Amino acid sequence: MMICGLLLTLAAPIWVIIIGLAIFTAGFFATHGVASGWVAARARAGVGATGQASSAYMFFYNTLPAFFAFRVIIRQSR
Numbered sequence: 252m253m254i255c256g257l258l259l260t261l262a263a264p265i266w267v268i269i270i271g272l273a274i275f276t277a278g279f280f281a282t283h284g285v286a287s288g289w290v291a292a293r294a295r296a297g298v299g300a301t302g303q304a305s306s307a308y309m310f311f312y313n314t315l316p317a318f319f320a321f322r323v324i325i326r327q328s329r
Contacts, residue, residue, distance in 0.1 A: 252278035283312075 256278055259271025287308060294304035
């Protein structure tokens with residue numbers, strides 16, 4: 252779903268790009284929801300530390316993009 256949305260953003264008409272962005276965004280949130288639930292299910296099947304697993308997932312989900320964005324900004328400012 253995300254790949255279809257991404258490919259639609261390569262089109263020329265603006266309305267196709269907007270639809271592509273909407274499809275990509277919906278796919279992203281669906282994937283994030285499935286991954287979040289999968290982390291808890293895997294932790295429950297393993298040691299049972301669902302809170303710690305979900306916390307670690309959310310921590311890295313939120314901090315890694317910020318870290319890489321910061322690195323890009325630093326490199327571009329040189």
